[in-house]
Amino acid sequence: MTKQTDTLYAKPYEDVGHFRFDDKTVSVFPDMIQRSVPGYSTIVHMIGQITERYAQHGTHCYDLGCSLGAATLAMRHGMGTKQCKIIGIDNSHDMVTQCRHHIEQDKAKTPVEIIEGDIESIALQPASVVVLNFTLQFLPITSRLAVLKKIASALVPGGVLILSEKLAFDDPRHHELMIELHHNFKRAQGYSDLEIAQKRQALENVLLPESFTTHQSRLSEAGFTGVELWFQCFNFSSMLAFK
Ligand code: GEK
Numbered sequence: 001m002t003k004q005t006d007t008l009y010a011k012p013y014e015d016v017g018h019f020r021f022d023d024k025t026v027s028v029f030p031d032m033i034q035r036s037v038p039g040y041s042t043i044v045h046m047i048g049q050i051t052e053r054y055a056q057h058g059t060h061c062y063d064l065g066c067s068l069g070a071a072t073l074a075m076r077h078g079m080g081t082k083q084c085k086i087i088g089i090d091n092s093h094d095m096v097t098q099c100r101h102h103i104e105q106d107k108a109k110t111p112v113e114i115i116e117g118d119i120e121s122i123a124l125q126p127a128s129v130v131v132l133n134f135t136l137q138f139l140p141i142t143s144r145l146a147v148l149k150k151i152a153s154a155l156v157p158g159g160v161l162i163l164s165e166k167l168a169f170d171d172p173r174h175h176e177l178m179i180e181l182h183h184n185f186k187r188a189q190g191y192s193d194l195e196i197a198q199k200r201q202a203l204e205n206v207l208l209p210e211s212f213t214t215h216q217s218r219l220s221e222a223g224f225t226g227v228e229l230w231f232q233c234f235n236f237s238s239m240l241a242f243k
Helices: 021-037 041-054 072-076 093-105 140-155 172-188 193-203 210-222
Strands: 061-062 085-090 114-116 127-133 156-165 228-231 236-242
Touching: 021 041, 021 093, 021 236, 041 072, 041 127, 041 156, 041 228, 041 236, 061 140, 072 085, 072 093, 072 114, 072 156, 072 210, 085 093, 093 114, 114 228, 140 156, 156 210, 172 193, 210 228, 210 236
Parallel strands: 061 085, 061 127, 085 114, 127 156
Antiparallel strands: 156 236, 228 236
């Protein structure tokens, strides 16, 4: 993937507006997510390893909110020779166009289909691995249970959901501490205080983080039999939810 440096919030804006997954974001996305999400590469790499363990012959594997297909490709390469079909879904037209291009350049054999659609309304086929890598956090809170119920009922026995999310913390001191540590991480990645502040403002009411306990109880309510936090760095996490 080409890596153009993310300077979207480098100049001061009178009104930063809401963050959008448009062509400007797409052009800098690999750099943006890499420098903004601590542990992103590790998580994507591990999605490949978890797929290797959980993908079941003759089922589907989904990457919901696939963006440019990083997790889709990790799944494709982790799959080995198992005969599965991978489906990536994203509701950003610009993301989907660029994602299809990336997938075409990859020569692995597992079939991949990239669909432009909304994960709230799309129907799912029987699946063994479903990935929501930093996507659920962009859905309205009131829609999240229904999406998770749909995933739980599509998963075959022994299937798994990999759910990566930015977290909130119940204790306000811990919540602020994690935000501060994350901002230090971004500064160390070369983002200025202005970029950090404007991006934070743009994501206000767009990215809605929740606590691990909230995710855990919603996942149980949705029909998952167990949930484990397998990765956390500051306020960024990834969970496994088992069917
Ligand atoms: C990665 N998983 O690189 N339906 C479909 N797609 C959606 C919806 C929706 N309702 N809402 C948001 N999206 C990727 C990173 S980015 C995370 C995921 C981030 C899509 C949105 O268009 C975007 O591409 C993606 O979810 C979230 O492993 O930018 O922090």
